[in-house]
Amino acid sequence: MPKAVRLHEYGGLEVLKTEDVPQPVAAAGQVLVRVKAAGINPGEASIRKGVFKDTWPSSFPSGQGSDFAGVIEAVGEGVSSTQPGAEVIGFTHDRASQAEFVVVPQEQVTPKPANVPWEVAGALFVAGTTAYAAVNAVDVKQGDIVAVSGASGGVGTIAVQLARLRGARVLGIASPERSEWLAAHGAEPVPYGDGLRERLEAAGPIDAFIDTYGQGYVQLAVELGVAPQRINTIIDFGAVKQYGVKSEGNAVAGRAEVLAELAALIADGKLEVPVARVYPLSQVQEAYRELEDRHTLGKIVLMPEEA
Template identity: 35%
Template sequence: MRAIQFTEYGPPGVLHVAEVAAPHAGPGEIRIAVRASGISPGETYIRSGTMRDVIPTTFPYRTGFDAAGVVDEVGDGVTDVGVGDEVFGMADSAVRGANADFAVLAYWAPKPAAWSWAEAGGAAGNVETGTRVLDRLAVGAGDTVLVQGAAGGAGTVAVQLALARGATVIGTASERNHDFLRSLGAEPATYGPGLVERIRALAPGGVDAVFDCAGGALPDLVAIAGDPARVVTIAPDFTAAAHGVHLSHGAPAGETDTIIGAADPLASHGLAIATTLAEEGRLHIPIAATFPLTEAPAAHELSETHHARGKIVLLT
């Protein structure tokens, strides 16, 4: 089968299509014929070598964490799906390899009929991340939540998941994305200098929780929240601990504990919640762009601009 991998650190051009043996579903796993799979911004940092001192990499490194497709193999102990079912989900974080013709999923849920393959293929990672962080922040009805970097793949999903919990959401983005954020149900704000004052004007009663998807503004975000314990970041900002802010990640246990802290438990329960919300029309997965599997380097190039509105997806 075809799979995207790299065998050395470098620019997007080090990515290439390799012919590799197809994986098989182990106990508690399923294998899918992939229809679409997501590009993870975190993997662009790994591929470039930026994270080499944080996440050890064994070459060849196969990319891809979330995917959607048709079940074609079911492992021992799996009873909730069968061959031919359409699902979306995530690979084991220690294995990855979802940017391929076939992928083994460790977590999954039924693909909502309301979603295209592209939407389903790019959903699981951001749904899990959003659920994990909102759970940690205990976001619920009546809360006011600030999502920093709300127009990206993770931010757009976080906004909708917070709204589904009954929260009021303020989202930061460039001005060109403000109408887009309003369409999702968020009150938009521009990031950058003066952020604290702008947010206080929008939320005179204060902000209950801050979900940082962008990085680079932790002092302002702590000031807005009034307590670093009410701020969680998913950006690769290694100054988080110095600000008293939790950096939430799902990297394999033991890989990064001494540098950015232990991984949080994966919020895989969020996938089933997402299916329900999608079928109710309350969760959409904005797609920034789709590329054929063979154009993975171009997809990584777009991701590295940090201006993609929504998720970048590879179609198989």
Template identity: 40%
Template sequence: MATAVVATAYGGPEVLSLVEVEVPEPGPGEVSIAVRAAGVNPFDYKLYSGAFGTDPSKLPIRLGLEVAGVVTAVGPDAEGPAGPISVGDEVIATVGGGYATAVTVPAAGVVPKPADVDWKHAAGVLSVGGTAVHLLAATGVGPGDTVLIHGAAGSVGALAAQLAVARGARVIGTASPSRHERLRAYGVEPVAYGPGLADRVKALAPNGIDVALDTVATEEAVDVSLELVADRSRIATIVAFDRAAAEGFKALGMGPGADPGTEIRGNAWRELLPLLSTGKLDLAIAKTFPLSEAAAAHELVIEGHAGGKVILLP
């Protein structure tokens, strides 16, 4: 048995409960993992908020997309993207129902955890990092580009900014003034969001913006992107799906009409983990919570100003 977090109804974080669940023995191509840390993502609370419907037959809903932990059992032919998996391996996994003390998952989503990456960083990098890699790949960010990132101090935005700088791009990032020093440390030119944003960006980049990446979904972010970037194929959002559909720019991720980027995201670990392991990529951890305080963790994420990744520690 394991302890897991489930949503017992649709609503806010108050509907989350701790329950006991069975952990199946791994079948062919599966492994069981003792979870050491689980990443919290905005998609998690959207599952029970009603954003994707309120079908009562889907309750209770298991939550959690990513974990880091230790393999406790393996089924026949348990092989991940990096090769065979053995009991005792420290791993990172893309999962369903990761808010738990233990899970059984397909080995296809399990990759080795670098020894010098701690549990909370390991559990927090795959989802946001995969999204960041997808944003850059979908818009073709490369040397010489000037890139505007809306929400550059958020979990996805900060990784996208660092990766874009590493690829030789000039990056301008929107953030509250309290986060500007952190962005400068990444090689990003910070700019405050709010009225007059387009003019402030133009002053920084009089020769124009090549790419705009939206991680916040504000009207301002979309409007400024459309104003400053001529080629709409080089504007991408991970949140403003309706406007992307209506105005002809790219929507990425799990929203309606979006490109899921399954192959790009599934292989992003190959780029992300070596950088994280060598200290060339900074994943800010905003706060950790015990599994029993998943509701409080979600409240912090819903506020939208956590300032980094939120992690559950079973």
């Protein structure tokens, strides 16, 4: 029997299990994908802990994960957009990607460019489409000064690069250890911590602010004079209500055509998705332990042992 990550209750890392599950079967309009790589995301940890159970409740036993890349194993009746053996990048809305197999509607996969590595492709959907939506939300334009908090995280690293591709001057707020990576990707590193406000003020009037970290960055952006319509947070929903800023993310841009656009940028060498570490599916607890420390550069990825 194939294996998949399963949760039987809300809780800490200890509730994450890798268990045998029935073999999924593609129904009409669906494709069955043998998963080669599946990214993990902070939102999944919050859902597991029950933080969002009133908004996005879980039914147990529950699977986990949205991102994946893999090979089409079988197609259901009426599928014409792909065929068995095709390499694809995709997403699921059923919390099911952290597994050896996943079934999704055919419109939720797009071809994987040959030169995009599996671990990069499997980590792309949530972080990539969230960053894409955030950059669009604050209307980044040529010559803008754009600040990005959490600039070395999964979403932040991509947002930095997408803003640079639009011709913006990007201030990347992160730990000093990430300065080299940020500078190499066209951003101006700005260390977080004491004196951050003064460092940002010295960099010039900020036109737009993308918050991927929370913990007061929206308030800081407002205090720096950034217009609320040019502030976007993907995490601080209390600040959205308080200050009237935007909160656009994966729900806005989570489409196969956006995924294809981002994959093409990677294939062309215009976008990098840094992968901090790859874990086997059986080490899902260890993978989330590292993720929840919030100190990684880029993404953490699960790969089924037989991938």
